[in-house]
Structures are given as C-alpha cells and as structure tokens.
Amino acid sequence: MTANNILQKIVDAGLVGRGGASYPTAAKWAAVKAALKGKKQGYIILNGAEGEPGVKKDGYIIRHYPAEVIDGLFLADKFLGPDKIKKIYLFLNRAYFKDAAPGIKAILAQKKYQALREKIEFFIKPERLAYISGEEGALLNLIEGKKVEPRIKPPYPTEQGLYRRPTLINNTETFYNVALAVQDRYEEKRFYTINGAVKRPGVYALPLDLSIEEVLRRTGNWPAFPFFAQIGGEASGEILNSEQLAAPVEGAGSIMVYDKKRTDKDKLIRHWIKFYHEQSCGQCTICREGTYRLEELIKQKKFDHKLFWEIVDGLEESSFCAFGHSLTVPLKSYFNNIKN
C-alpha cells in the first residue's frame, strides 16, 4: 500500500478527528507530510489519556482493539515515511497503560512491527493537570519537560510540534478508524460513552448520524423520568433538556444523563467551577484568575451575580485556549436550557 493509497482511503472514509474537534484526518496527515519535506524529521503522538471526565471510549478502544490502534500507528509511520519519524509516543493515563500495555507489547512483538517497536515509547499522564495535559500544546510541553500549558497557534503541531518538529497528534479512536478504513472495514460508526442515571451505562459503537435521543433509545437508556443531559463530556459538555436531543452527539461522543429531581444543581455548578479552577494551567489571566474568582464567589451565600457573569463572558471572549472557554458551555447552557 502506497502513501497515496493510504491517504485516499482516509479521504474516502471521510474520517475526522475523534478527540473532540472533528478536524479532517486526511488534511492533518497531509499537512504533516508536507512539513516533513527535505531532511526534516518529526514525531507521531497517540493522544489517548482522555482527560475529559465521562469520556471512556479511548480506554475501551485501547483495551479491546489494540491491534487496530497499532496498525493505525503503523500506517501513519508508513505514510509519513519510516525514516522521517524519530519517535512515536503513546500518551496514556496510568490505568489505560496498566491494562493495555501487555497487549500492545505482544502485538508489537510481531515481525511486521519490528521497526515500529523501536520507535514506540509510552508516556504516562501525570496526576496533576490531567485535563489540560491532553491539549496539544500542553501535551507537547509536557513531553519536552516544560511547564504544562497550551502553546500559541499558529504554528500548529503539524508544522512545529514536539521539539518544534512536524508532529502528527491523533486521538486513539482516529488511529483505530484509519486502520479500519485502510482495511476496508470502516462502517461509519463512532464510539459513544453513556453515563449517569441510565440502566446500561457503557461504551457503544453506533452509526455516526444518530441523534442523541436515538443513541439513548437504541441502547435502552432512554430515561422514564424527567432528566437532562450533558453532551461531549462531563466538564466541557453542553447541557440539553430532554426536548433538545434531536441533534447529533458532538465532541468526544459522550452522553451524561442527570435525573432532574435528584440532581443537586448548585452542587453541579460548584463541581464544574472547582474542576476548572483546579485544572487551569495558570497561563492566561482570565482562566487562572477567573476560575479562582468564580469559585470564591459561589462559596458566598449571596454573591455578585453581575460579576459572576462578567467573568463567564470574559472566559468566553478571551481565554488563551479552548479550556477556559469551555467552562462557559455547561454554565451558559445550563442556565439557558434548564434553570430558566
């Protein structure tokens, strides 16, 4: 299989990144390849540490389909040129590493992967800043031993990634999908994680174009009681009421169901803010200071609501990376879709 054939298969399958941003996979791969021209060497990183609470599909994939994931990496290496790739990092959290490493090592023992094996290195996610370290720039800084904080874009990692060299960073599911696409086994499905007040929580592979409601119904998880849901992660996900579930599942594909009566809504808001404050890397003013002030504010019995929303607006308008911005998603959607 030539590089062109690999790329064509990805194009034909219409693959998009499954880390949450849905960036076209073929475009990213082509950009890295273009940046690797001449004598330049680069890196491949599997971003599989899954920092977003409530998303469990990367763990599911690496445990159940390590062969496909490794094949995806093999194809990426082949596509970019094995002599061009200095190293391949598997960025995993400790639990995934513990469960999946033996299987991965066994697969890598195959003769086909002899050269690949030499390049692969596991990189375990630290406990602190577990969320932000999955952000591409922060992840690159983490591997380089620098302060864990996002980088200014552009330049994008495709051109200047790890050690300022072209770097392909893809999510576990994306590498998995590439393997399926090249083997003509891709079925236009994605993995959905379903959590919360449901009968059958878990990870499901279902067609891409299902609505949230369909996903819940098909898996036997549609609640018989008043509820609301959070789509795309339990931290950054959007809150929708049960009337708003005709849309497809966004982001990293998770659905969290909350029992409307039993959920302590103030506690939920406190939880989000606390999570963001603890995970904020500290780089930009609005996220470092804003999340701190929000947490301080809601500790008070009567707090300055005007200031609260000024800070939330500030996060939406001016945070350095998507992290700070994303706190406004659950807060605003909660107040728009549930509270009012």
Next chain:
Amino acid sequence: MQLKINGKNIIGNPGQTILEIARANGIKIPALCYHPDLDIKANCRLCLVEISGQDQLATSCSTVARDGMEIKTDSPRIRKARAINLELLLGEHTKKCADCLSADDCELLRLAKAYKIKTDRLLNRKKERKTYRFANAVEIDGAQCIDCQNCVEACARQGINYLKIAGSGSQQEIVPDRSGESACVYCGQCALHCPAASAQEQAAWPAVQGLLKDPTKVAIAQFAPSIRVSLGEEFGLPYGTNCEGKIYTALKKLGFQHVTDINFGADITTMTEAEELLERLKDKRAVWPMTTSCCPAWVAYAEYYHPELLPHLTTARSPHIHSAGALKTYWAEQHKIDAKKIRVVSIVPCTAKKYEAARPELSLNGRPLVDYVLTTRELAYLIKKQGIDFKKLAPSGGEKLFNFGSGAAAIYGASGGVMESALRTAVVLAGGSKDKVSGERLEFKEVRGLAGFKTATVSLAGRKLRIGVINGLGNFHRLLPKFKKYHYIEVMACPGGCIGGGGQPIPTTVAIRAKRLAGLYNIDSSRTIRRAHENKAMREYYDWAKAKRLSAKVLHTRFKKSAGSILTSVQKDKKPLFALWRTPNQSG
C-alpha cells in the same frame, strides 16, 4: 501589505503582528506581557482586538496581520473583555503605590483609570505571598506578581534559569531555583522586564534620604557613564539625550555636598587594565585570555558557574569602586576631610553593583568604599519625589578633577566599550609614546554594536591579538568552547552593556538600547581627550596611589569561587532592607 485599522488604511510589513503595526502607527493597544525583547506569550489578554470575519476576539500581540485585514482596536465588546481581565490582574497585584518606584509611570494604574476599573469588587488575593531577595540587589515580591512570566524568560535568556514557575493555576508562583543548578547573578534583567514592579531592585533610596539629612556625614554622589544618556527618559527627554549637566544640578539639589563622575573611575579602570594586559603580554607564563571584570554580574557568574576561569579575570577594580577609592584616600587627604565621615553613593544602571559594593574585599578600613548604590530608576524617583523639574534644570559641573573622564570612559556604558578603551590606551603605552597624543589607532568599531558575540583581531605590541566581546550573558556559551583561542575578552552581563542594565529606565528595548548607545558614542567623538591615560587628573591620582603603595587597596581586587547566590525569603510585609546587605561581621 495594506490593512484597515479602525477604518483607516494602514500599511504594514508581512510578518508583523497587528500590535506591532498598530503601535508603529500611533494606535494604542494595551498590553502588559508584551515586550519587544521577549517571546510573544499572549497571557495577559489585554491586547484583544476584533477582526472582521472572525467570531473570536484575537490577541493582537500574537496575530500576524494579513493583507486586507479589517481590525477594530476599540469597541464596547473589546473594552468589556479587556476590563474584566484588567480587573482580575489588579486583584493579583497588591498595591504598594506609595513607595513604588514605578507609581509615577505605571501602566497598570493608567489602564485601571482608563477602563474605570472597580477596585472594590475583588480583594487582593496575593497579599500573603513571599518576597524573595537575591543578596541585596534584586527582589521578587509575589504579592505584586501578575503572572506574565517575563522575568522567567529574561532570566532564561541570560542563560541563568534561576527563576522558575512553581505550581500551576491560581497557585503558581515565581520561585528561585533551589536545586543548586543555577545561581542568581544579580543582573536585574527580571526587574527590567517586569510590567508590575514585582521584580525590582532592593531599595537603597530610603537610606540615601537618611544620609542626606545627616549633618555629620560628607555625602558624595558619583554617577555612572551610561546613566547620563538614559535618565532623561524618565522625564520625557528623547532617548540618548546627554543629561550630564542636569544630573550634577539635580544631585546637588537633592543635598549631596559633592558630585563626581564615575567616568573618572572608568579612566582609572582602563589604565589599570591596559597595564595588566601589557604585563601579561610580557609574561611568557601568562594566563590567556585576559577578561574584563568590571561587570559585577559577570563576576558573580564566573565565580559560580566557571570558577576555573577566575585567573583570567583582570584584577582591575570596576570604575565606581576605583573612583570611590580615590575619593576616600586622595581626595580626602587633599581636602583634609576625615575619610570615615565620607559616604559615597553610586548612581548606576545596575542592580548587581549593589551586591558588588558590599563585597568585603572592596572595603577600606572596615567600611565599604561605596556606601550606597542607587539605580537610574531610584535616582529618577528621588528627583520626582523632591519635586525637582528635571527638564528645566540648568546644567552645572561637579567636583574639580573628579568631574572629568575621557571619551573612552564615556563608552564604558556600551558593550565593547571597555575593550575599546583598554585597547586605545594599551596601543599607545606599548608604543612607548606614553603621554603624547600619538598616531596610534583610536577607534575599534568592530567591537561596537548590539551583536551577541563580536570578534576581531588587533595589533598590539607587535602581536596579533584575538579579541572577543560577549554582549549579554546568554551568549557566553558561544564563547566557551573557543575561550582559550582568545587573548582578550570583554563580558557584559546585560544585553547592550550598561545602557541595557537591570537598573535602567523601563522600558528598555532593542530600539531604545541603540539610541542610548548612539548617545554615548556621540559624547566620545565630541571629546578632545579620548584616551584614558590622557586624563591628567586621573594620572596624578594613579601615580600617587602607586607611590603610596596603595595598589592592592584601591586599584586591584580578587575573586573567589562561590557556592551559590544569597537568598532570603520574607513572608508578607516585613520591613524592607534599606541599607546595603552586608556579611554578618561587617558593621553598618
């Protein structure tokens, strides 16, 4: 490349950021973490602008302009986003304006007023943060820090990496490296790049104020070569303006009984150093290369990072220590003044000189030769505090004999200047035409300018000497592998030399350094006496000191290996250390 800013057509160069283009065209955009010397960090989030066709606001410091871009730098939406970030930054910065050197020229305060920031909604959250003091030179007050990280980068660019960020999020803090892998060299580049006066010099001005009220002391001020071309900036004069005459007047108005020029001391340094160079040339077992040692941050660097290089350092003392030695011996004797009553205050562009002045080997009869060290900024502060209208001051002169330095002394403030001064004198002394103006080479333009590592080959005493100039400690690593190939090396810790020193006016940028440099070379080229050894008053003193066998006490010094920098950390609002830091066995 053409773009529209606030409806006006503006031309920019490809690769320029929106902020650069706006500022070049007189359009104000607030920015605190932005500094032309440093990487773009885009962390303060104040320079936000609107770009047509983009939903999100963009930070203008990090956005490269494109042809045809339409940009708004002011709108209710922009003001709202800037205001909340500004309010949050002010909530980090514990206001100590009453005693702050920067209060008069504080961007934070200016913006707070411009954006009508409510100061009562957010309590200062960092009041309890520690202050880290580096010897008696520099300090970082965590209670004022706005987390821009400029100090960390400035320190890294010096090749030091002593400042680190500990922790993350709202708990992160700038801390000194305690691993033993680095040591502060007191250069003050952190202070020079801090937008919030969190990193700054340890104040000596309160002690100097006390001195000026003490009738039992003879207070002498001496000012460094470079401050005459930088102090004016603090009062709105153009960059590079020579304010020598006004400085004499201002210092006398502040209450100093005598005012002298460190340029006199610079000529002593040149004389001492040129003689040493020639002696080494005669000595077959001499250690090569010889390096300068007048930059105290370079000395601190060598003593910690490269003690094996200490025999290379010239034993000539630095200019203000030289002139202070002359004042407390020769001048005191001539004027029949008890040297014990003399208090010498150096006004320098440097924070490391505070540390240097307190070095025990630079004392005389149990007292430091230089009693107090003020930075350029501290002097400006005192002048403003006293209500002196500096711009309107009539020029005057200083203490007879001690008010003169050659053109060579003037350029001590520029990277390459010390080397050029020493060579000017050495070529003449080597030619045997001692006191006569000879046809020997005067200018050594190959060592001038802002390049990081400058090299040349020059003829001296019938030999070809390879010379090198390190401009900024961050460039030292470029020299190190080739160190032994040279004969004479100048090292200035701060980029540009003293005109870019850690005690200079804020801002100091590449463009501003270039203008200050030009100011110094103008002074040099306008002098009739441009070689140190032609400074007759200096020669009289120099010969007197040698005849009195005072060389070891007033002309030469020594160096020793150091185990690390001196660090004290202070919790909360402890009384600042006003006087010089001293070793415990020295009395105040």
